[in-house]
Amino acid sequence: MRALRILLITAVILGGLFTLADRLAVGYAEREVAAKIRSSQGLSEEPEVSINGFPFLTQVVGSELDDVSVSADGVTARAGGHAIQVTEVTAELNSVRLNGLSSAVADRATGSARISYADLAKSAPKGASVSYAGAERAAKGQVKVSGPAVELLESTGVDVPGFAEGLLKGRTITAYSTVSIVGGDTVRVRAADLPGLPVPGFDGMLRDAVDYDLKLDGMPSTVKLDKALADERGLRFSGAGTDVRLAG
Structure with a gap:
């Protein structure tokens, strides 16, 4: 024992x-x-x-x-x-x-x-802000992109003539844009719907102004992203x- x-x-x-x-x-x-x-x-x-x-x-x-x-x-x-x-x-x-x-x-x-939305906006077109679009649109992977119409158009190099500037001055554009991931490291923001402008021929230019890609350099290569989810705090990405x- x-x-x-x-x-x-x-x-x-x-x-x-x-x-x-x-x-x-x-x-x-x-x-x-x-x-x-x-x-x-x-x-x-x-x-x-x-x-x-x-x-x-x-x-x-x-x-x-x-x-x-x-x-x-x-x-x-x-x-x-x-x-x-x-x-x-x-x-x-x-x-x-x-x-x-x-x-x-x-x-x-x-x-x-x-x-965060604030960081997402840093590479958005000049004058644009990016924010939470609400629960219903967030469930579709959408964010809110908004900004002054004249400034957004000029950010793409469009020369807004005087008569058009008079019609657009003071007008704020709001677009609800869908966010997707391309190539594992690029955030793609594309407007799902846009308001019409009171200036013929400028609607396509507006889309060019609010659609943009955000390529992330310096992310760990162990994280290859393929999905984006929007919530109140920003965008959360995931991948495998x-x-x-x-x-x-």
């Missing part, structure tokens, strides 16, 4: 030491992976990395991690020459194949990110991919 008790105590102690060693090892690995992601993805700060699953050490021996979570906030991207803030950037990576800690590739990944390079 005494020998059995000693064996049980020894097993508990060894189990505790193994757990401690495992947690120390995973903490070190998370820091190393975060640093490599920052370097390989060109981020301004290190993301938070969580290597899930227990035990970690046996996953390392098998050169494959079951699940890795990556999150970053305040990622600075560029769109149309303007710096914009991309927040709530997350990625869930599954079946991550390791080559030491020098490189890693995930079999599958899902990701999401958010851009396979064979996603995490580092290296």
Whole structure:
């Protein structure tokens, strides 16, 4: 009985030491992976990395991690020459194949990110503002784009003649535009409907003024976006991919 008790105590102690060693090892690995992601993805700060699953050490021996979570906030991207803030950037990576800690590739990944309306408007046509369009239109993936008619037209290089300027002066244009994702990194804004202008031939020019693309440079390449959802705080994007390079 005494020998059995000693064996049980020894097993508990060894189990505790193994757990401690495992947690120390995973903490070190998370820091190393975060640093490599920052370097390989060109981020301004290190993301938070969580290597899930227990035990970690046996996953390392098998050169494959079951699940890795990556999150970053305040990622600075560029769109149309303007710096914009991309927040709530997350990625869930599954079946991550390791080559030491020098490189890693995930079999599958899902990701999401958010851009505020204020940042979305930075690359909109001059004079345009972008805002929440209400629950019904948001459910259709639409946002509200509005601005002074004369300024919007002139932003596309249209020379508004004096008689037309007199008719349009003081008129605010409101368009409800559908947002979509093109190529995994470009936000496309296209007017679903536009008000008519009291100047013949200017309706097409107005559409050219409110339709625009917003290409995001500097987003983590682990997040390939394909869907956009509008809510009160801005646009939330999500996407998925396979064979996603995490580092290296």
